[in-house]
Amino acid sequence: MDEIMSKNNSEYLIERNDNVYEVVIGLEVHAQVTSNSKLFSSSSTKFGAEPNTQVSLVDAAFPGMLPVINEFCVKQAIKTGIGLKAKINNKSVFDRKNYFYADLPQGYQISQYKYPIVGEGNVILDMPEGQKQVGIERLHLEQDAGKSIHDIDPSNTLVDLNRSGVALMEIVSKPDLRSPDEVNAYIKKLRSIMRYLGTCDGNMQEGSLRADVNVSVRIKGSTDLGTRCEIKNVNSIKYMQMAIIYEANRQVDLIEEGQEIDQETRLFDTKKNETRSMRSKEDAHDYRYFPDPDLLPLEVTDEFIDKLKSEIPELPDDKKKRFIDEFKVSPYDATILVSDIDTAKYFEEVVAKMGKNRDMKLAVNWITGELFAVLNEKNIEIAQSPISAKNLAKLINLIKNGTISGKIAKTIFELMLNGDIDPQIIVEEKGLKQVSDPKALEALIDKIINDNREKAIEYKQGKEKLFGFFVGQAMKASGGKANPQLINEILKKKL
Amino acid sequence: MSEITSLTLYELIKNIKEKKISSNEAAKSFVDRAEKSKKINVYVTENFENCLKLSKEFDDKPNFDLKLPGIPIAVKDLFCTNEVRTTAGSNILNNFVPTYESTVTQNIWNEGGILLGKLNCDEFAMGSSNETSFFGNVQNPIAEDLVPGGSSGGSSSALAANLTPVTIGTDTGGSIRQPASFTGTVGLKPTYGSCSRYGIVAFASSLDQAGPMSKDVKDSSILLEVISSFDKKDSTSIDFKRNNYSSELTRNIKGLKIGIPKEYRVDGMPDEIEKLWKKGIEYAKDCGTEIIDISLPHTRYALPTYYIVAPAEASSNLARYDGVKYGLRSSGKNLIDMYEKTRSEGFGEEVKRRVMIGTYVLSSGYYDAYYLKAQKVRQLIKQDFDQAYNKVDAILTPSTPSSAFKIGEKSNDPVSMYLNDIFTVPVNLAGLPGISIPAGVDKNNYPLGLQIIGKPFDEQTVLNIAYSMEEKINYKNNITDWWMK
Numbered sequence: 001m002d003e004i005m006s007k008n009n010s011e012y013l014i015e016r017n018d019n020v021y022e023v024v025i026g027l028e029v030h031a032q033v034t035s036n037s038k039l040f041s042s043s044s045t046k047f048g049a050e051p052n053t054q055v056s057l058v059d060a061a062f063p064g065m066l067p068v069i070n071e072f073c074v075k076q077a078i079k080t081g082i083g084l085k086a087k088i089n090n091k092s093v094f095d096r097k098n099y100f101y102a103d104l105p106q107g108y109q110i111s112q113y114k115y116p117i118v119g120e121g122n123v124i125l126d127m128p129e130g131q132k133q134v135g136i137e138r139l140h141l142e143q144d145a146g147k148s149i150h151d152i153d154p155s156n157t158l159v160d161l162n163r164s165g166v167a168l169m170e171i172v173s174k175p176d177l178r179s180p181d182e183v184n185a186y187i188k189k190l191r192s193i194m195r196y197l198g199t200c201d202g203n204m205q206e207g208s209l210r211a212d213v214n215v216s217v218r219i220k221g222s223t224d225l226g227t228r229c230e231i232k233n234v235n236s237i238k239y240m241q242m243a244i245i246y247e248a249n250r251q252v253d254l255i256e257e258g259q260e261i262d263q264e265t266r267l268f269d270t271k272k273n274e275t276r277s278m279r280s281k282e283d284a285h286d287y288r289y290f291p292d293p294d295l296l297p298l299e300v301t302d303e304f305i306d307k308l309k310s311e312i313p314e315l316p317d318d319k320k321k322r323f324i325d326e327f328k329v330s331p332y333d334a335t336i337l338v339s340d341i342d343t344a345k346y347f348e349e350v351v352a353k354m355g356k357n358r359d360m361k362l363a364v365n366w367i368t369g370e371l372f373a374v375l376n377e378k379n380i381e382i383a384q385s386p387i388s389a390k391n392l393a394k395l396i397n398l399i400k401n402g403t404i405s406g407k408i409a410k411t412i413f414e415l416m417l418n419g420d421i422d423p424q425i426i427v428e429e430k431g432l433k434q435v436s437d438p439k440a441l442e443a444l445i446d447k448i449i450n451d452n453r454e455k456a457i458e459y460k461q462g463k464e465k466l467f468g469f470f471v472g473q474a475m476k477a478s479g480g481k482a483n484p485q486l487i488n489e490i491l492k493k494k495l
Numbered sequence: 496m497s498e499i500t501s502l503t504l505y506e507l508i509k510n511i512k513e514k515k516i517s518s519n520e521a522a523k524s525f526v527d528r529a530e531k532s533k534k535i536n537v538y539v540t541e542n543f544e545n546c547l548k549l550s551k552e553f554d555d556k557p558n559f560d561l562k563l564p565g566i567p568i569a570v571k572d573l574f575c576t577n578e579v580r581t582t583a584g585s586n587i588l589n590n591f592v593p594t595y596e597s598t599v600t601q602n603i604w605n606e607g608g609i610l611l612g613k614l615n616c617d618e619f620a621m622g623s624s625n626e627t628s629f630f631g632n633v634q635n636p637i638a639e640d641l642v643p644g645g646s647s648g649g650s651s652s653a654l655a656a657n658l659t660p661v662t663i664g665t666d667t668g669g670s671i672r673q674p675a676s677f678t679g680t681v682g683l684k685p686t687y688g689s690c691s692r693y694g695i696v697a698f699a700s701s702l703d704q705a706g707p708m709s710k711d712v713k714d715s716s717i718l719l720e721v722i723s724s725f726d727k728k729d730s731t732s733i734d735f736k737r738n739n740y741s742s743e744l745t746r747n748i749k750g751l752k753i754g755i756p757k758e759y760r761v762d763g764m765p766d767e768i769e770k771l772w773k774k775g776i777e778y779a780k781d782c783g784t785e786i787i788d789i790s791l792p793h794t795r796y797a798l799p800t801y802y803i804v805a806p807a808e809a810s811s812n813l814a815r816y817d818g819v820k821y822g823l824r825s826s827g828k829n830l831i832d833m834y835e836k837t838r839s840e841g842f843g844e845e846v847k848r849r850v851m852i853g854t855y856v857l858s859s860g861y862y863d864a865y866y867l868k869a870q871k872v873r874q875l876i877k878q879d880f881d882q883a884y885n886k887v888d889a890i891l892t893p894s895t896p897s898s899a900f901k902i903g904e905k906s907n908d909p910v911s912m913y914l915n916d917i918f919t920v921p922v923n924l925a926g927l928p929g930i931s932i933p934a935g936v937d938k939n940n941y942p943l944g945l946q947i948i949g950k951p952f953d954e955q956t957v958l959n960i961a962y963s964m965e966e967k968i969n970y971k972n973n974i975t976d977w978w979m980k
Contacts, residue, residue: 286858
């Protein structure tokens with residue numbers, strides 16, 4: 001899909017002298033497959049275990065040990081492919097990528113080179129200026145390496161093989177991204193889709209999602225691709241964005257100075273906020289890929305794929321559409337609600353618990369407003385929300401049916417935080433029920449007018465803004481419980 | 496006691512079951528003879544004490560329902576054996592003691608077999624004379640200073656010297672059949688996928704296959720029945736219905752069609768090999784089979800194809816021996832230096848040569864011309880056999896283009912060494928079963944073998960033909976125990 005070349009929020013252009021450059025970005029995302037055991041062995045994949053406690057003979061590449069494919073990981077990769085609206089290949093091949101490193105026990109990584117399990121697909125990004133489609137080139141399965149630890153022993157490198165053999169999906173995008181904002185949206189969308197599918201937890205702190213970022217620049221409007229540099233293994237969206245900005249500007253500077261850009265692999269130094277050359281094209285590894293003779297080609301039938309298709313849950317794009325159509329939620333709100341599967345779940349549960357007389361606008365506002373603020377403040381996920389969807393729905397219903405005012409609701413919300421307390425109980429125990437008895441309110445208002453005779457006269461003489469004063473006094477006298485609408489009506493009548 | 500060691504496996508089992516010989520007596524006989532046979536250098540690691548102990552335990556609580564009741568067996572040192580050093584004939588694994596057992600050896604112990612020790616072999620099974628072993632040359636019991644063949648040279652020699660009733664080898668390009676041929680013994684390479692590769696030190700994964708080596712065909716059928724099994728731990732293991740090879744063994748092969756491939760008449764092949772082959776054809780006819788001339792047109796590409804595919808896989812399979820996790824580690828200034836020193840000191844010349852060849856043929860820019868082309872040719876070689884098997888049930892060829900040669904005779908000429916495998920390599924490339932049986936002697940009285948190649952998974956027919964021809968040939972090794980004198 002062609003991007004509309006208009007100046008908009010997410011566009012990223014670099015101007016030098018009279019030239020305007022755009023940046024062309026493609027990502028190779030490494031997503032750890034959610035699976036209890038590794039891609040070719042039965043070792044656990046649990047994060048954070050003591051070093052070298054989750055290592056089988058296969059993971060440590062002992063003589064005569066052989067890989068056996070984990071069917072669950074294959075299913076996970078196919079599901080992800082379906083989520084990316086991609087072609088699932090009935091036949092794929094595992095290859096050996098040969099190189100020596102201390103944390104690569106076999107001396108090769110088992111990966112998929114020529115024949116990946118998933119082919120072309122796409123992802124839709126919701127950008128402020130509208131939707132953008134990003135092409136997926138392929139998705140393949142591969143093994144993770146172990147971890148080299150250089151900072152424990154002064155003279156030795158230590159190796160932890162817990163991660164060795166863990167299943168990764170490498171998701172390769174087409175060079176369709178044009179700005180750091182789009183990269184942000186792309187990673188979040190991928191993460192969202194995989195979390196909906198349960199195929200990757202997307203936890204970037206634990207390294208479950210990392211990316212190699214390919215960056216090139218070109219004069220805006222050009223259709224040729226510039227020489228690209230690959231920035232290896234960036235593990236947060238923020239760093240990806242910083243690396244892209246640094247790298248794009250570096251490349252533009254070189255071009256403006258009349259220099260060539262070398263195709264090379266670079267590293268992003270997060271402390272110095274710069275990319276550094278790791279190895280040039282000439283020094284690039286020759287990985288000597290060839291089909292792994294220990295593994296047969298991976299063949300999956302259409303029936304196998306169809307069965308997985310039938311297990312795919314509603315994904316964010318469809319959910320968003322349904323929220324808009326069925327719940328009349330605004331596209332903006334819908335995007336926020338579906339971006340995270342747990343948020344969407346929470347919202348849907350609130351909607352369900354609100355019952356027939358539901359108020360979507362209130363529900364959206366309370367979730368994205370008050371609740372998000374609390375989650376942010378406590379730095380927790382919605383899955384750990386201190387207030388259950390059931391009780392939030394009750395609170396919203398209490399507002400909706402006039403039992404409490406919005407203002408009192410905020411007080412109740414604060415009280416609910418102490419152990420997910422039923423708002424109904426708070427209302428009763430604290431006597432916070434809204435006063436909607438006109439007689440009681442009339443008496444209360446009569447007293448206020450009597451006590452403030454002079455102000456009442458001023459009001460009648462035309463000082464209309466004093467109306468607010470009387471509303472305030474009435475609310476205060478009622479302890480905030482008076483129904484504001486009734487107060488308005490009675491005051492207008494009496495004054 | 497000497498008659499115990501000269502018994503066939505079948506006879507030994509019979510004697511043990513009839514309680515005429517105890518397991519411990521058998522073990523003692525083999526251990527005693529081994530003590531007197533150090534000169535032929537078959538053992539890399541002896542397991543004698545443990546073997547004697549386990550044989551006693553067997554005798555205390557015998558189970559005669561097992562297929563190998565208390566039988567002491569020595570195995571090639573390419574099979575990982577739990578708590579017993581496993582070297583693959585290499586310095587790089589000189590100190591390696593596995594904590595696990597290969598499926599094939601486990602199958603043997605499960606049926607009552609007892610490990611005598613680990614037998615010498617070419618380093619990582621790369622060789623045809625056992626001269627590439629870090630643990631020294633092995634003598635062929637047939638005559639002094641004669642190679643026993645390779646890579647399963649320790650196995651063939653131990654068998655011919657009556658140091659084990661039966662043994663197992665591995666065969667990537669002929670490593671069971673060629674040493675069997677050189678020592679006047681029987682060696683069977685099963686169909687690829689029959690015997691699990693789990694726990695066997697890998698040489699070339701798409702070609703490696705374990706198989707029995709024995710004094711006669713019946714013994715091979717007994718052992719094959721034990722070691723051939725489907726194994727989920729090996730993704731290339733095949734789940735097919737396996738015969739009861741020994742009980743289904745028959746000499747009734749009347750009417751079987753046996754193919755004679757004209758392409759196996761190679762230039763410069765000695766007359767005596769040609770004569771042996773002709774004699775073999777006559778024996779096959781005597782057994783009631785029909786002889787049919789066939790063509791395997793791509794045969795001449797088999798050796799070059801093999802010497803691309805096998806080193807390519809080996810170069811990658813041997814990358815794990817890097818000094819980081821187990822085995823030899825030489826100290827170095829940094830990681831790269833440590834790698835270089837470890838692998839330089841750990842690997843011998845032939846292994847280095849093949850790692851270099853393999854690395855080269857997989858390199859970008861050469862991959863298509865070598866590796867990819869070789870894979871295509873491999874398919875053509877396989878198709879040759881597929882087509883031939885539309886007409887015949889099995890194929891008869893010589894096992895090797897010559898008899899055993901002198902130690903050192905070919906060790907500086909790798910190409911002439913590689914030519915040893917010219918008749919055996921196509922069988923590995925096509926994944927077929929093949930057996931070598933002794934069929935005669937050359938002018939020096941050195942044994943010569945004939946090879947019978949079968950259809951995939953049709954080990955039974957291969958064994959039956961070999962069993963029938965063996966009776967007609969009636970070959971007997973003349974071992975003088977010269978090394979004891």
